[in-house]
Amino acid sequence: MSPTLEFSFRIAITVDAPTIVSSDPARGKRQLIPILGGEVSGALEGHVLPGGVDSQFIQPDGLCRLSARYALATKDGTVYIENNGIRRLPSAFTANLFGDDMGFFKHVPVEDIYFKATPTFEVDDPRLHWLTESVFICDAKRTPDTVNLDMYRVL
Numbered sequence: 001m002s003p004t005l006e007f008s009f010r011i012a013i014t015v016d017a018p019t020i021v022s023s024d025p026a027r028g029k030r031q032l033i034p035i036l037g038g039e040v041s042g043a044l045e046g047h048v049l050p051g052g053v054d055s056q057f058i059q060p061d062g063l064c065r066l067s068a069r070y071a072l073a074t075k076d077g078t079v080y081i082e083n084n085g086i087r088r089l090p091s092a093f094t095a096n097l098f099g100d101d102m103g104f105f106k107h108v109p110v111e112d113i114y115f116k117a118t119p120t121f122e123v124d125d126p127r128l129h130w131l132t133e134s135v136f137i138c139d140a141k142r143t144p145d146t147v148n149l150d151m152y153r154v155l
Helices: 091-098 102-107 126-132
Strands: 005-015 019-024 028-042 046-048 052-058 064-074 077-088 114-123 136-142 146-154
Touching: 005 046, 028 064, 077 126, 077 136, 091 102, 114 126, 114 146
Parallel strands: none
Antiparallel strands: 005 028, 005 146, 019 028, 028 046, 028 052, 046 064, 052 064, 064 077, 077 114, 114 136, 136 146
16 A cells, blocks of 8 residues: 555744855855744644754755754643755755845745655653654745745655
């Protein structure tokens, strides 16, 4: 039987401006994006705790390898998430990735951005244990100020 996906929940994350650690279009760019907060809806309900970070390395060809760490406060307890993935923009926008202003995302059609990740979860309450018993896939959408993460359980 082939796997299927079941929508579980959405995390709408508010982010701050990136902190650029290093940037060289010939070698790549390392940036840290602070996670300020957000909302969670679906099978989980709650909010994103401030203090998380999305660590990104943007390769010279524009492929972004990301590793985000953040926590949720839900009605059933706290959830810690490690979300690792990739984001790829149309080549026409690659040069914009090496600047400081992420506002250019408003000009990139969301459907033209490949943005997928594989989250893993740590939980502190037995009611949330279901998050640790399945594989999840994250389908993400990036806007100038937010990141919407749709979490799907692989059945």
